[in-house]
Amino acid sequence: MSRRDILGRVVNLSRRHGYVYSSGHLRPSMGVKGCFDYGPLGVELKRNLLNEWWSEMVSSQEHVVGVDNATFQSSTVAQSSSSPGQNGTSTSQHNLSVRLHEGNGEACLQSSLHDGLFSHYFNTLCLLNRRLPFGLAQVGPCFNRSSSSQEHDTFIFNGLQTSEMSMQFFSTPKTSNLSFNTWHRDRLSWWRKFAGIPSDFTATDIKTTEHVQSTEIQYKFPWGVDTIERISNHGSVPVEQMQASFKTDMQGKDGRKSVIPHMIETTASLEGGLLAYLVDGYQEKQRTDTRGQSVSREILRLHLRLAPLKVIVLPLRGTKELRELSDYLGKEFRKAGVNVRSIVEVSPSLENYYTMFDEMGVPFTILLNENTLKTGILRVRQRDTTLMQQLHITEVRDMILRHLEAD
Amino acid sequence: MSRRDILGRVVNLSRRHGYVYSSGHLRPSMGVKGCFDYGPLGVELKRNLLNEWWSEMVSSQEHVVGVDNATFQSSTVAQSSSSPGQNGTSTSQHNLSVRLHEGNGEACLQSSLHDGLFSHYFNTLCLLNRRLPFGLAQVGPCFNRSSSSQEHDTFIFNGLQTSEMSMQFFSTPKTSNLSFNTWHRDRLSWWRKFAGIPSDFTATDIKTTEHVQSTEIQYKFPWGVDTIERISNHGSVPVEQMQASFKTDMQGKDGRKSVIPHMIETTASLEGGLLAYLVDGYQEKQRTDTRGQSVSREILRLHLRLAPLKVIVLPLRGTKELRELSDYLGKEFRKAGVNVRSIVEVSPSLENYYTMFDEMGVPFTILLNENTLKTGILRVRQRDTTLMQQLHITEVRDMILRHLEAD
Numbered sequence: 001m002s003r004r005d006i007l008g009r010v011v012n013l014s015r016r017h018g019y020v021y022s023s024g025h026l027r028p029s030m031g032v033k034g035c036f037d038y039g040p041l042g043v044e045l046k047r048n049l050l051n052e053w054w055s056e057m058v059s060s061q062e063h064v065v066g067v068d069n070a071t072f073q074s075s076t077v078a079q080s081s082s083s084p085g086q087n088g089t090s091t092s093q094h095n096l097s098v099r100l101h102e103g104n105g106e107a108c109l110q111s112s113l114h115d116g117l118f119s120h121y122f123n124t125l126c127l128l129n130r131r132l133p134f135g136l137a138q139v140g141p142c143f144n145r146s147s148s149s150q151e152h153d154t155f156i157f158n159g160l161q162t163s164e165m166s167m168q169f170f171s172t173p174k175t176s177n178l179s180f181n182t183w184h185r186d187r188l189s190w191w192r193k194f195a196g197i198p199s200d201f202t203a204t205d206i207k208t209t210e211h212v213q214s215t216e217i218q219y220k221f222p223w224g225v226d227t228i229e230r231i232s233n234h235g236s237v238p239v240e241q242m243q244a245s246f247k248t249d250m251q252g253k254d255g256r257k258s259v260i261p262h263m264i265e266t267t268a269s270l271e272g273g274l275l276a277y278l279v280d281g282y283q284e285k286q287r288t289d290t291r292g293q294s295v296s297r298e299i300l301r302l303h304l305r306l307a308p309l310k311v312i313v314l315p316l317r318g319t320k321e322l323r324e325l326s327d328y329l330g331k332e333f334r335k336a337g338v339n340v341r342s343i344v345e346v347s348p349s350l351e352n353y354y355t356m357f358d359e360m361g362v363p364f365t366i367l368l369n370e371n372t373l374k375t376g377i378l379r380v381r382q383r384d385t386t387l388m389q390q391l392h393i394t395e396v397r398d399m400i401l402r403h404l405e406a407d
Numbered sequence: 408m409s410r411r412d413i414l415g416r417v418v419n420l421s422r423r424h425g426y427v428y429s430s431g432h433l434r435p436s437m438g439v440k441g442c443f444d445y446g447p448l449g450v451e452l453k454r455n456l457l458n459e460w461w462s463e464m465v466s467s468q469e470h471v472v473g474v475d476n477a478t479f480q481s482s483t484v485a486q487s488s489s490s491p492g493q494n495g496t497s498t499s500q501h502n503l504s505v506r507l508h509e510g511n512g513e514a515c516l517q518s519s520l521h522d523g524l525f526s527h528y529f530n531t532l533c534l535l536n537r538r539l540p541f542g543l544a545q546v547g548p549c550f551n552r553s554s555s556s557q558e559h560d561t562f563i564f565n566g567l568q569t570s571e572m573s574m575q576f577f578s579t580p581k582t583s584n585l586s587f588n589t590w591h592r593d594r595l596s597w598w599r600k601f602a603g604i605p606s607d608f609t610a611t612d613i614k615t616t617e618h619v620q621s622t623e624i625q626y627k628f629p630w631g632v633d634t635i636e637r638i639s640n641h642g643s644v645p646v647e648q649m650q651a652s653f654k655t656d657m658q659g660k661d662g663r664k665s666v667i668p669h670m671i672e673t674t675a676s677l678e679g680g681l682l683a684y685l686v687d688g689y690q691e692k693q694r695t696d697t698r699g700q701s702v703s704r705e706i707l708r709l710h711l712r713l714a715p716l717k718v719i720v721l722p723l724r725g726t727k728e729l730r731e732l733s734d735y736l737g738k739e740f741r742k743a744g745v746n747v748r749s750i751v752e753v754s755p756s757l758e759n760y761y762t763m764f765d766e767m768g769v770p771f772t773i774l775l776n777e778n779t780l781k782t783g784i785l786r787v788r789q790r791d792t793t794l795m796q797q798l799h800i801t802e803v804r805d806m807i808l809r810h811l812e813a814d
Contacts, residue, residue, distance in 0.1 A: 018534045023477050026526045027653070032514045035477035037523070039530060043473040043545075047461075054454075060741055062734075062749070066450040070430050070442035070568050071548065096505050098516065107439045109505065116444070119433045123446060127425045129752055138450075141478065141548070161477050246434070327469075334467055342469070345536055 007222040010278050011155055013298060017041055017360045019278070020156055034160035041360060042274075044308030044339060049194075049273055050139055052305060053165045056190055057137050057266075064135035064167060065124065069116035071141055072098070072107040096143045109143040113166040113267070116140070118238060121170070122250055132252040132261055133179065135169040139270070152223050156271040163270035168263055172254040173236065176262035180233040183266055184215055187231055191217055191273070194303040196280050211235055217268075219276040228272035234263040277306060281361060289351070300361030301384060304404055309362050311340040311400060314353060316369040318344075325368055325393075332397050338404065358383055364400055414629040417685050418562055420705060424448055424767045426685070427563060441567035448767060449681075451715030451746060456601075456680055457546055459712060460572045463597055464544050464673075471542035471574060472531065476523035478548055479505070479514040503550045516550040520573040520674070523547070525645060528577070529657055539659040539668055540586065542576040546677070559630050563678040570677035575670055579661040580643065583669035587640040590673055591622055594638055598624055598680070601710040603687050618642055624675075626683040635679035641670040684713060688768060696758070707768030708791060711811055716769050718747040718807060721760060723776040725751075732775055732800075739804050745811065765790055771807055 014020040018039030024031015038046060058066045075097060096109045110116060120136050128134050142164050156162075171179045184203065192198035200220040206213055214232040218225045239260050243250040251258040281301040289295050304310070313329050315322035326342045333340035347353060357365050367379040367388075376393045380400075391399060421427040425446030431438015445453060465473045482504060503516045517523060527543050535541050549571050563569075578586045591610065599605035607627040613620055621639040625632045646667050650657040658665040688708040696702050711717070720736050722729035733749045740747035754760060764772055774786040774795075783800045787807075798806060 018530065021530065023479070024481070026529065030481055030526070032477065032479045032481050035479050037477060037527070038475035039527065040472035040474060040534065043475040046475065047473070059744065059746065062737060062741070065447035066454070067447060068445035068450040068453065070439065070444060070566075072430070072439045072442050072568065074431070074437050074439050098503050098505050119437070120444070120446065122433065123425065123428065127447065131751060159477075161479065330469060334469070337466065339466065344538060 003220075004222050006279055006282055007153065007155060009284070009298070010275075010282050013282070013300065013359055014042065014278065017356075019045065032160065034158075036156050036159055041308040045277075045302070045306060046270065046274060048306045048308065049277070050163075050165070050270060052194070053268070053270075054137075054139065057135075057165070057167050061135065063133050064137050064169070066137050067117065067120045067124070068138060069110075069113070069119070069140065071110055071143075073110050073115065075106045075108050110140075111142055111144050113138050113140050113142065113164045114265070117166055117168050118242070118263075121168075121239070121242065122246075122248070125170075125250065125252060130251070130253045130258075132254055132259070133169060133171040133175070134252075135167050137165075137167040139163060139165045154221070154223060154226075155275055157221070157226065157269075157275050159271060162272075165268045165270055167266045169265070170239070170252060170261035170263055172252070172259055173262055174254070176233060176235070176264065179262075179264050180213065180231070183264055184231050187229060187266055187268075188217055191219075191228070191276075194277060194306055196283075196301050196303075200280060201276070211237060219272070219279075221276070222279060226272070228276055229266060229268035231267075232265045234265060236260045236262050238263045277302060297355060297358065299358040299383065302361045304363055304406075307361050307363050308339060309341055309360060310338050310404060311364045311366060312357055312362050313340065313342045313366045313368065315343070316350075316367060319370075321373055322368055322370075325372065329366065329368075329393070329396070333400075336397060336401060338400070354381065354386070363403075366396060410627075411629050413686055413689055414560065414562060416691070416705070417682075417689050420689070420707065420766055421449065421685065424763075426452065439567065441565075443563050443566055448715040452684075452709070452713060453677065453681060455713045455715065456684070457570075457572070457677060459601070460675070460677075461544075461546065464542075464572070464574050468542065470540050471544050471576070473544050474524065474527045474531070475545060476517075476520070476526070476547065478517050478550075480517050480522065482513045482515050517547075518549055518551050520545050520547050520549065520571045521672070524573055524575050525649070525670075528575075528646070528649065529653075529655070532577075532657065532659060537658070537660045537665075539661055539666070540576060540578040540582070541659075542574050544572075544574040546570060546572045561628070561630060561633075562682055564628070564633065564676075564682050566678060569679075572675045572677055574673045576672070577646070577659060577668035577670055579659070579666055580669055581661070583640060583642070583671065586669075587620065587638070587671050590671055591638050594636060594673055594675075595624055598626075598635070598683075601684060601713055603690075603708050603710075607687060608683070618644060626679070626686075628683070629686060633679070634676075635683055636673060636675035639672045639674075641672060643667045643669055645670045684709060704762060704765065706765040706790065709768040711770055714768050714770050715746060716748055716767060717745050717811060718771045718773060719764055719769050720747065720749045720773045720775065722750070723757075723774060726777075728780055729775055729777075732779065736773065736775075736800070736803070740807075743804060743808060745807070761788065761793070770810075773803060 019042040021037045021039060023035035023037055025037060058064050097106045098109060099106055117136050117138050124136060142162055169179060188203050191201045195201055202218050204216045206215045212232050212234050214230060216227040217229040218227050239250055252261045283299045283301055285297045286294055287297050311333055313326045315326045330340050330342045363383045365381040372378045377390055378393055380389045380391055380396060426449035428444045428446060430442035430444055432444060465471050504513045505516060506513055524543050524545050531543060549569050576586060595610045598608045602608055609625050611623045613622045619639050619641050621637060623634040624636040625634050646657055659668045690706045690708055692704045693701055694704050718740055720733045722733045737747050737749045770790045772788040779785045784797055785800055787796045787798055787803060
């Protein structure tokens with residue numbers, strides 16, 4: 001299978017198992033071109049990736065706080081501002097405008113979080129007693145009409161509506177180069193941490209354009225290498241310009257000295273990341289079936305932390321006792337915050353179940369049978385090894401939690 | 408202080424401490440009327456409430472799955488559909504339309520999640536082998552131009568952009584009344600769980616309009632009682648209509664029998680909830696200062712689970728050793744997933760700090776002094792009691808985690 005074919009397979013698998021549908025999946029006339037809907041597995045994958053980002057960039061950072069903005073910008077701002085992260089070109093030409101109340105003029109849907117995030121700079125500087133460094137982080141929807149002109153199908157990568165995960169870090173001038181290099185390195189490590197093939201995630205050399213240093217983190221998509229995150233060092237220009245425009249002291253403190261902070265910015269695409277990990281996790285394997293025929297099998301090897309559904313509980317007979325045991329296990333996992341599903345129907349073929357669960361990317365399948373009722377022994381099948389492990393029912397929850405918590 | 412005055416106080420406190428700002432806080436001409444930006448504390452409060460909802464309505468539910476939709480709807484759908492939850496009136500008159508690519512017509516920004524959520528019904532029914540009951544849940548932005556016509560200031564309650572937290576539950580006809588009553592009861596309990604004054608959250612009597620049974624959960628806002636959630640039993644009508652329109656079998660399974668599922672819907676307003684808890688937590692207390700003067704003190708008694716910043720670490724002198732100890736404690740809390748901030752400046756007045764932390768709604772302040780370096784003993788001040796407790800440094804993390812985990 002060529003690398004280009006993978007996209008079609010991933011799109012197909014995504015639709016089949018409730019990851020992502022094109023808008024209008026119910027009836028094409030109801031859809032909006034370039035928009036996508038997320039099914040049960042897709043929405044959990046998205047939540048997992050977003051929460052990993054927030055945990056890495058906000059919760060575990062001493063100096064970064066989150067903020068959130070309305071997705072509307074006033075039209076006057078959108079026309080005058082340019083987003084320096086985007087190679088210095090103005091973003092206004094791509095803005096989507098919305099007519100609000102009669103007489104209240106128009107507003108634009110933001111095409112980048114850059115301006116909204118930076119509008120929190122002064123308030124937050126004051127809240128934090130002007131102490132440097134500090135960072136502002138946000139995840140939010142961005143709207144981009146340029147998505148219609150794409151040359152080839154890129155699925156969710158370039159939709160009309162995407163989600164940016166952005167952070168602006170304000171450091172003292174003397175530490176800004178160190179900060180830039182540290183974020184650059186840390187962001188690449190973060191992407192690689194969840195990858196099956198880490199070397200498919202790479203960083204470009206640092207380029208300097210109009211005093212902005214920048215580097216891009218890229219993934220080897222089926223259509224070629226493309227950017228999923230940009231890290232830039234804007235230097236002192238953004239705060240200098242804002243200070244000049246507002247005629248207010250916007251300096252931060254380096255010890256007792258007042259300085260113009262430098263801005264380091266990281267801007268990642270949530271949908272770019274989702275598609276990268278879907279492609280990264282997609283594998284096709286040949287196996288020999290019970291009649292000696294070679295058949296191909298698809299697996300979605302998502303990282304344990306990203307996999308939307310961690311555990312499926314499968315009772316091998318439909319008796320009341322086994323169903324009760326299955327419900328009990330389900331509750332135990334849910335209480336521990338693990339996404340679990342219990343299967344009620346019993347199919348004659350276990351192979352069909354394994355095929356389905358592998359395509360869904362479920363790391364663990366727990367098999368219960370009559371013997372489990374007598375001895376407490378059950379079997380756990382792992383997606384990545386297809387191996388079976390025998391365990392006592394009292395041990396299974398902790399065994400799986402240990403796997404999930406290991407990085 | 409009259410109840411009407413509380414809103415102004417809450418708005419003021421929110422702006423002062425980085426909970427919520429009106430759009431255009433940086434420069435009024437940049438703002439969009441009816442829009443709001445969230446500062447560092449506001450965004451964490453919002454995340455906490457949203458995560459509590461998701462945990463209650465999706466993660467801990469055996470039968471509910473999450474989905475997610477683009478915020479655009481095609482204009483044709485928006486014009487023809489009506490949202491039966493909204494007393495049967497069409498929502499289309501309030502839709503905001505957006506011109507997309509040239510020649511690609513217009514799309515609307517959704518004014519409710521109802522249609523988008525229901526568009527997942529058939530796909531999910533098939534994914535789950537048509538087994539009933541099941542539920543679909545989503546949190547997403549909704550846009551409503553009717554917000555301009557409000558009679559009095561309602562702050563974030565009625566903004567141009569709000570977030571709905573919605574769930575549609577599809578049950579067998581014979582269990583739909585039980586489901587409706589159970590959700591009704593559970594939703595009210597959920598709101599009351601986080602309240603300082605639970606009786607300010609009430610449910611209306613059940614009304615029946617055009618075959619839709621519905622009840623509203625309301626909060627006693629400063630301007631009067633207003634609705635923060637609606638729970639409806641739409642009966643078999645939604646699935647019947649969809650089945651007729653698509654000419655496809657859309658029945659679910661009750662055991663081996665095929666039945667038209669009934670739809671129970673719960674639709675809550677995230678911003679309504681945020682404002683309710685801000686008002687609920689706001690208290691003004693009189694105290695006597697060191698010079699015998701009576702001064703008033705504001706406290707934001709947010710529930711421990713909702714409070715954005717759980718712990719502040721405050722070294723009482725600016726020595727290097729104390730700062731290192733403070734950093735160490737900060738790291739310990741962050742590792743445990745607890746939002747913490749360390750204060751670096753040392754102010755001469757502890758009272759000023761307490762006043763500020765109480766207004767910010769911080770439940771715990773940890774005080775470190777020279778004695779802590781020698782003996783390991785530190786003091787913890789609790790927001791709600793203003794009492795001090797002496798503890799050894801090895802015990803403080805677990806003591807606070809126990810408080811946070813207790814419901």
